[in-house]
Amino acid sequence: MSMALVQCKECNREISDRAATCAQCGYPRRPPPWTHLVFKIVIGLAATLFLGMVVLWMVLAWVTRKPIDIDMPDPAPSATSQLQDAPLRIG
Incomplete structure (x- = not known):
């Protein structure tokens, strides 16, 4: 050679x-070897695909969300609320 x-x-x-x-x-x-250019394109496409999947997941989660239905029990009257409702006696 x-x-x-x-x-x-x-x-x-x-x-x-x-x-x-x-x-x-x-x-x-x-010029730099073409492999560097191909590598950059592949990394760019992979990043774009990943971000696209994240955005799609977020949009689908938002669109298909269901409201949370929680049955809250009626609060029992507490001792302090009974004292507040009682008439004040001075004497």
């Missing part, structure tokens, strides 16, 4: 054909 030298498009220096960037000016010789 031989290593060829090519010219940097930015500074015209000779760089390796396997170099990702020019050592002199830092100009990228080739």
